[in-house]
Amino acid sequence: MKFHFAFFAFVFSSILNVQSYATLREDSxxxxxxxxHNKFVTKKSNNFSYEDVKDCYERIPFDSLIASKTIESLTRLLDGFYPLxxxxxxxxxxxxSFKSRDILTELNLLKEKxxxxxxxxxxxxxxxxxxxxEPHTLFISDCFSTFAFFTNITLYSVVKDDGEQIIKVFDDTIDSSNIDCExxxxxxxxxxxxxxxxxxxSVYTSRDIxxxxxxxxxxxxxxxxxxxxxxxxxxxxxxxxxxCCKHTRSFNVTRNWVAFxxxxxxxxxxxxRTYFTNICNATKENKHMSYSNGIRDTRISSNNIHRIMTKQAEGLTIIKIIDDFMEFYKIKDFGVVRILTVHYPKMYDENDKFNSAFFANIIQGFKDLRNTGVKKANNLGGYVLISAFISLLLFPDTYPSFEFDFRITEPMKLAITEQFRLATPGNVFDMSDYADAITHINFTSANDIFGNNSFTRGNITEHYSKKSRFK
Incomplete structure (x- = not known):
C-alpha cells in the first residue's frame, strides 16, 4: 500500500519575528x-568548519510563538492522520527497545520548555x-538541513575467528594507509x-537494534x-x-568534522539575516527543499566491496551488476544479492508505472545466479517494493505483504474519499493497490476499506479500517 509505506513527514519552514532577529550582530x-559565504565566494570552497556552521545555526533566536504554532500544527496533523x-x-x-509514547501529551509538554x-x-x-x-514518521526543518558533516573516515564491522565483533576502517580519504586498521x-x-x-x-530507521x-x-x-x-x-x-599491522602500538587519529x-x-x-530570510523563512517564490544538502556520495564502491569480500572469502565471482542498484555475487556455493539503494527511480517509467524491463533485468540476474549452481542466496535489503518482488520471485506460492489497518478519523475518511474520487496518477489512495487481507480481492471503493472495525490500542477504542494487504 503506497500510503502504508509513504513517509509521514512534516516539513517545517520557520517564520520568525524579524524584530527579535534584528538584535543580532551581522559583522562577518x-x-x-x-x-x-565569504569562503564560498573567495575560495570557491564547498567545505566549511564545524564552528562556522554551529554559529550560523545558533544565531537564529528562539520564538515561543513559532514554537507554539509548530507544536499545535503537529498535534492536529498527528491526531487527524497518524495511523499509529x-x-x-x-x-x-x-x-x-524503543520507547512507548503518548505522542500528543508529550509534544504539548515541549511548549512549556x-x-x-x-x-x-x-x-x-x-x-x-x-x-x-518509526522511519515513516519524521519531522524535517528546512532551516537546519543545509549542511552535512563528514570526518573523512568511514567504518565497517567484522567478526573475528574467536567470535568477537570489532570495528575497522573502511576508507580514509586523508591517509589510505589506515584502511582496514582496527x-x-x-x-x-x-x-x-x-x-x-x-x-x-541516533538512528531511527528501524525498531530492530x-x-x-x-x-x-x-x-x-x-x-x-x-x-x-x-x-x-x-x-x-x-x-x-x-x-594496525604496520605499527607495534596503537595510535590516535584526530579528525575534525567538515561541513559541506x-x-x-x-x-x-x-x-x-539572509540565511534566515531565504532558507528558514522561505516564501513560495524562493521555496526550496534544503534538506537536499548535497550529502556527498560515500556509497561503497564495487571495487571496495570486492576488496572486503575477497578478504573474507575465497572464490568470489561477479555474476551481474545492474547499474548502481543491484549486484549478484557467488562465493563458493553461496549467492549474495546486494541492493545498493533504498530508492531507485528507474523502476518507474515516464508515466509513473513500473518499468517492466527493469524488473526483467532483476529476474535475469537471479537466473544467472541460479545457473552457476548456487545453493543459497542472501538478500541484504533494499526498497520495500523490490523486496516484495524478490520474495515473490524466489517464493511464488507466498504472499509477501503483511496485513495492516489504520485509524479512520473524520479527516482521514474525508481525505481517502476525496482522493479516491479524483483518481489522479500516483494517488496514494488508489483502491487498486489495496486488497482484502483474507480474500485477497481488490477493493473497488473507499467504503470497502473503511469497514466497521473497532479496536482498543493504547487503552483507546477507535474506528479502524478493514484488515488489508498491499497488492
Missing part, C-alpha cells in the same frame, strides 16, 4: 553564516520523532560500544550513519584509536 567577524497514534502508547514487543535558540527547539522536536524508531576506541571509549550507542539513540547498528555503518544511508551526518555533531572532532552543502543553497545567503 562574528557571523558564522557570513564567514561561510494509539499503538505508540503500547510497550514494545520482546526483543525491541525554554530553548536557547530555534535550532535547540527544532532538534528537540526532531529527536522526539527519532526516538519513536578501531579500538572512539573518543576514548570502546569503539563497538560507541557505534552501538549511536545506533541505539541490529538493523540500526548495520545502518550506522552503512554509507549508503548517508545522513544518519555514524560517519556522514545531516545533523550538527555534538563535538567538533572525533579521536579514533587505531591498531549544495552550492545552490550556499548561493542563497551571505549572512545570518
Amino acid at each position: 567577524i562574528f557571523d558564522g553564516c557570513a564567514r561561510i 497514534l494509539n499503538k505508540a502508547k503500547e510497550p514494545p514487543q520482546s526483543g525491541f 525554554s530553548f536557547q535558540n530555534l535550532y535547540d527547539f527544532i532538534i528537540n522536536v526532531k529527536h522526539f520523532f527519532y526516538d519513536m524508531k 578501531v579500538t576506541h572512539i573518543n576514548g571509549r570502546q569503539a563497538f560500544e560507541v557505534i552501538f550507542e549511536f545506533a541505539q539513540d 541490529g538493523v540500526r547498528f548495520n545502518t550506522a555503518l552503512d554509507h549508503n544511508h548517508s545522513g544518519y550513519s555514524f560517519s556522514v551526518r545531516a545533523e550538527l555533531p555534538e563535538t567538533p572532532s572525533i579521536v579514533y584509536t587505531l591498531k 552543502s549544495n552550492p545552490k543553497l550556499l548561493e542563497r545567503f551571505n549572512n545570518s
